[in-house]
Amino acid sequence: MQTYDLEAEGLRGLNASLHAQSEQTSQTNWEVVNPKGSHAIAVGLDAPIEVSVQGSTGYYCAGMNKQATVHVKGSVGPGVAENMMSGLVKVEGDASQYAGATGHGGLLVIKGNASSRCGISMKGIDIVVHGNIGHMSAFMAQSGNLVVCGDAGDALGDSIYEARLFVRGSVKSLGADCVEKEMRPEHIELLRDLLARAESDAKPEEFKRYGSSRQLYNFNIDNAY
């Protein structure tokens, strides 16, 4: 286990050390102490390492992650795991705005609640939120899966493309072109796998699925307002 004191040693040294790890590294376990809300912790990783952050972070923790597992034992600021490509990012606490924004792959797990615009413009990432999510989540979501074990705020899935949204609780309102869709057996299986990987004991059968009605895919003046 490598321990890095962020307060004492600084952000540049942390990310440089983590970037220096390769596929064959033997230093696979890292612990970051004293994060104290710092921004850009463990960004741009590209190795099969595990990073444990002992506390809460600021903006963009684990941004553009590839391969790595980043486990935040606290809450995260805006844009956690933004544009993630692969790997796993797990947050024990809550997440601020834009969690998983534009993510292309990997799994983001938020054990608490996520604020507004969770999964905005997601492009293949899977996101599982154990609690609730805020307004305008999954705005222009292109692909991937957003699973919400609690409730969703206003305008869920506004202008959504092909992403799949699963919500167990209430949805305050759906955004433009987002509709409830049939839960077919393949969706139950997909959900079962995601919930298991996200360490949630929620039952797939308790969820409703939402997605695009595809009415905004090509310009139609009758859709303008």
Place this chain on the structure above:
Amino acid sequence: MSVKDNTENGPPQTVPIQSETFSNPINAEIRRAAATGIYDIRGGGAKRRVPHFDDLLFLGASVSRYPLEGYRERCDTKVTLGTRFAKKPIELDIPITIAGMSFGALSGRAKEALGRGASAAGTSTTTGDGGMTPEERGHSSKLVYQYLPSRYGMNPDDLRKADAIEIVVGQGAKPGGGGMLLGQKISDRVAEMRNLPKGIDQRSACRHPDWTGPDDLEIKILELREITAWEKPIYVKVGGTRPYYDTALAVKAGADVVVLDGMQGGTAATQDVFIEHVGLPTLACIRPAVQALQDLGVHREVQLIVSGGIRTGADVAKAMALGADAVAVGTAALIALGDNDPRWESEYQKLGTTTGAYDDWHEGMDPAGITTQDPELQLRLDPVDAGRRLRNYLNVMTLEAQTIARACGHNDLHNLEPEDLCALTMEAAAMARVPLAGTEWWPGKSGSGF
């Protein structure tokens, strides 16, 4: 006899008079809108007449200044971008760069040609919405990777392959607006790069998904620097609207380079009403931006790239005399490749337009094979020949700018200054803050009484 009188065939009558307000083009647009219910979408930049570099003249050397010999004496053109924070600034042989244009809006062969031409001329080219293609990276010795609100194709590997990163906040053709790529141009490859179904209209958001405002931008820049080990110069591109404040805020956020795009700057597609009615002319943007850099004590430390309607070496020299470190060309580069070439006139006419006016780039039917994803049309553009034309054009612009600089007595394009200029119109004098020709004042000059 009044010209309105006509007594040959009866009593005097007035001749038909067209309204300046309700002109034929305006009336045609009203009829088109009434018939279709859809606003007009097109490519390119503002076509309306606005004060521009043509409204400025250089004051060549005479008794008070002496010139440099046109072909013999040295006149440097090199520029280094990203000297403020980046470990690896970009060094260019000429201060003329290629502006961001996407694969998707342009064909892969057109992107290759841009890379070839720019590299041969010793300058950089820029990606666009949709990500970085291997052809583009492979043929561009210096490639700037745009970081756009859509994040189509964005990934850390390409980020690290880039020579610089350009965070696009806006562009001159549509400041405040997002991108638009209509379904006709969404081929399998374009769709795959953007993670979207083939054939749908692709809208790019008008603002970034994970930050709002200059304080957030500062943190976003920090993240990008950390991901790329502080090596890459980071540009911030804005459409010209409030150039003083936007430049100041970009500097405050930590930009290495500010890219300022006026309303003549082109787009692949947006609403005509947006292109013609939102934003500032390029000429009006430069001095306020330079003023912001000077007020913050970073003029030349944070480089300023100006774009929007740059066509000639004279435009390059004028932009630099007003304080720009470099310029970027987009539309002009496409014309150099072969866009709107008279050789395709019969085909332009079939599309209901004519050479020089073709701007339906979003429809993907470009006879020149540049703004298209049609497999057959693309083949009309030879990327090697087109790249050579672009190189020639960039070289000519550089030579022209050097000619002017030497005539003004400067041994470096960056030594051109506002004192080398005068304006032909009151508007241009006010915008460029240089004297009206033959006078020593301009509107707004302190103590000018205006």
